[in-house]
């Protein structure tokens with residue numbers, strides 16, 4: 001086949017393969033020779049962090065989501081702002097909200113001590129997110145590795161590419177679609193809100209203005225989230241068990257007890273109702289679909305080969 005035709009064929013294949021979550025260049029055995037203890041170092045770092053504060057499992061999972069949705073899982077969210085560099089940490093969805101950076105830094109220090117200049121921060125975050133879920137009782141999955149770290153970050157891309165809690169179902173679906181994820185992936189991945197906390201400012205409009213909410217639930221939440229003030233007061237995303245990964249989240253949606261507007265959009269008379277109902281009844285279906293969707297999300301646009309770098313300190317470009 002000619003060069004021209006070969007190029008076209010390559011592009012077509014990439015559209016097929018690259019968007020299906022199969023990323024030829026990532027591999028579960030990537031560090032088997034170069035850093036054989038990587039997985040146990042990350043696991044024990046996360047065990048220590050979650051032991052100290054169970055919510056940290058949730059916070060690290062969210063960091064990974066916010067990394068992957070902004071130009072791929074490339075560790076860009078980990079870059080700190082400086083006088084001359086504006087990164088993603090102060091974008092609207094992250095400012096005063098994204099947390100757990102010090103946990104990744106501590107794990108990175110241990111990884112560097114064992115395998116100098118070898119393992120990317122992006123891969124450490126991918127492993128740590130999985131381990132946090134497992135430590136809180138969720139499913140496990142294989143993490144393909146070999147991502148490299150970005151040398152840049154974009155505050156404006158973080159503002160425009162991370163979905164907002166005010167989104168309606170069609171906005172949520174198109175946000176995920178633009179990352180190669182389906183509506184079903186959206187519904188499964190939103191089950192991450194079975195763990196962790198949200199601030200009053202994130203759910204105030206939902207508990208005061210929306211009508212698709214259980215009245216005693218909204219009254220209960222309003223007690224610690226006043227109409228004005230208390231912006232950073234916390235409430236669990238999952239009413240019953242915020243430190244236990246399970247399918248309560250979906251049971252809450254079915255009974256109109258979703259905390260975020262975007263959560264309740266998944267069960268509000270639309271296309272995802274049936275799937276939400278199934279996950280609410282069948283925790284096993286949720287666990288396996290969640291794991292599969294995490295593998296897909298973890299494959300979004302990685303830097304591989306000679307792109308990017310292996311950062312020595314996750315907070316700054318080498």
Ligand code: HEM
Nearest residue numbers: 058059062065097163164165189192196197198199202262
């Ligand atoms: C579907 C669109 C999504 C929206 C609109 C959304 C929005 C939010 C918001 C507003 C918060 C609370 C932030 C705060 O008040 O400080 C939150 C927390 C959280 N989100 Fe999402 N999220 C979405 C999807 C996801 C996905 C796909 C994941 C992971 C796979 C995820 C994981 C989490 C976790 C674990 C927390 C709790 C973090 C903590 O306690 O530190 N979210 N999300």
Ligand SMILES: *[C@@H]1O[C@H](CO)[C@@H](O)[C@H](O)[C@H]1NC(C)=O
Nearest residue numbers: 166167168169170171172270
């Ligand atoms: C969802 O929000 C978008 C943007 O505000 C709006 O154009 C659209 O009509 C909304 N869709 C539904 C079904 O409400």
Ligand SMILES: *[C@@H]1O[C@H](CO)[C@@H](O)[C@H](O)[C@H]1NC(C)=O
Nearest residue numbers: 204205206207208209210227
């Ligand atoms: C409720 O909706 C009204 C009208 O859109 C708006 O002015 C008000 O700020 C909203 N209240 C909250 C708590 O979001």
